[in-house]
Structure formats: C-alpha cells, structure tokens
Amino acid sequence: MYQEIQSLVLNLNIEIIIKEIIKIKQKNPSTFLGKGNLLRLKDKIIKYKINLLIINNNLSPSQQRNLEKLLNVKVTDRSGIIIEIFSKRASTKESKLQVELAELIYRKSRLVRAWTHLERQRGGTTFIGGPGELQIELDKRLIQLKIVKIKKRLVKVKARRKIQRKSRLNSNFKTFALVGYTNAGKTKLFNKLTKKKQSSQNKLFETLDTKISKFFLNNHQVGIIDTVGFINNIPTQLIESFHATLEEINSANFIINVVDVNDINANDKILTTKRILKETGVSEEKISKMINVYNKIDISNSNYKQTQNRIFISALTGEGIENLKNSIERKLT
C-alpha cells in the first residue's frame, strides 16, 4: 500500500525526498521505531536535509513527541496527513466545521509536543508546573471551549438534516447511497445519473459534503446520495466529526459501493468500506445487501463476470449504466 500514502502526501504538495518501507517486528511503545532504525533514520535526515518525517501509521501523542525529540525533525502520522487533506478540501460551512472539529480533537492530545518542541529550540528546559505547563493548560482549555462551541453548531446541522430526511420519507420516494473508497468515481456516477455537475476530479477527498438529488428511473423518481469517500485507517476524529454527513448513508434504502475495477487492492478496499459503514452504524443487513459497482471499465482490459451484486460500468462513457439502472429498479421494488 505504499502507493496510497504516496498519493496522500503528493495531494498535499509535499516533495518526497526519500521513502522507506520498514518491517517492524514489535512497535516500541515510546518511539514506535526501534533503536537501530532510529539511528539509521537520523543519519539520513541530516544527510538529505529532511524537514518532515511522515510515518504511515498512527502514532500516539507521546510517540510523536519522542520521535521529534530524538530525530530533531517535525514528525506527522497517517491521521495527521489525512486530516490535513480534509482541511485543504473543505469549502462549505458544514465541512469546514466538521474538519475543524477533527483538527481540534487531534491537536488537543498533542499540545504538549508543540510546547516541548519550542522549549528545545530555545534551549530551555521544561520544569514541571512551570510556565510551560500553565500555557499548555490554557491552550487545552481554549481548545476545549472551541470544541464545545463547534459541537453545538453541529447539533443544529444534524437537526436540520433530520427534518430534511423526514420530509423525504414523507414524499415517499426511495433513495440509495453511493459509498466507497475515495477517487473510485462516486461523484462521476452521481453526475451521470442525475445530469448534475458536481466536482469530480482526480484528487483524494474531492467530495466532503453529502449531496442528494432526484432522477427519473424509467418512469418514477428515486433519490441518490453522494458523500465523502473512505480510506483505510480513517482517523477516528474524522468519523466522529463527520457524523452528520455519514448519517445520511444510514437513511438510504440501499447502498451502492463504487469500486475502481483497475485497483489491485479492490478487495481490501471493499472490506475497508464495509468496516467503516459498520462503524458509522449501518446495519449488517444493509451492508450484506449492498451492490458492488466496478467502475472505470473503459480503461480496463481484464475480463469480468457480472452477477446480481457485481455490476461493471464506466461512469465516463456510460457503458453498463442501463444495466445498473435495471438493478437499482429491482432493488427498489
């Protein structure tokens, strides 16, 4: 899965100087990496003048802090990178609020790090109970206040969405949700079916908001939901803060999982999607009835075997869309 972290990092316009896959037999509880690896990395960091070390794993706040101290370089983990991309993409009021909440929760537990790092740069020492501690406490309290404020605003968002869902239920048309890994082509398919023009780009996490639209399937109206994409090891802070957005998936009558047919890790990604759906409270029954739609067949040269729950399409050329529509129709009636 090296390719995945590489595209995450490149999506942030960070230049990759060196990359390494390190086999870890046992995680060191305080530094994540063992002594030998640390010494080797330290040499490389100096030699290549590296100023950021990205670990494609989730580090505890103290592991991150210790690594920064030992290697004298800024360190970030997988969650940090993903939250950063979300923050770069957020453009609407709701997604901005949600990302800010995730950032604050992430930062709150890591406040100590920033401070000790500063202390080190000044050449000072940290005294327990000294001004450093006080500052950290103040910052923590400020962050906590902000968290509470954002959560309150998000409660309002949730309430509004609930009313909208209710009126949808009353109007008696059925909906289905598009879910799946980021960049699989959910929005492209949404646009194809609804003739809308939502932004669909070769960028990770292009969509952060939930969009609902109606379209005519043969002669009746159905609703379609497009939402934020998934990724393996999605930071818990994001799942927590995007609850209002993810809740919409749960309201759909059934779910379509969009998969990139050319992806060699497609099966793993389907499992990841199922796991995240479960985490967000979608029932086992709905997950087991999900249709997997394999997209981008226009750039694939492999043979595929269509079944009732495996459909092959190209959201770009429209190939297979009629067949998909028929399956949706069967599911909805």
Ligand SMILES: Nc1nc2c(ncn2[C@@H]2O[C@H](COP(=O)(O)OP(=O)(O)OP(=O)(O)O)[C@@H](O)[C@H]2O)c(=O)[nH]1
């Ligand atoms: N060749 C080809 N490209 C496609 C197809 N469907 C989508 N794409 C491209 O794949 C990229 C991602 O498409 P999106 O629709 O943005 O993917 P998404 O699943 O909505 O991604 P997120 O919003 O990040 O979760 C874009 O560059 C699309 O143009 C397809 O059927 N064929």
Ligand SMILES: [Mg+2]
């Ligand atoms: Mg999208």
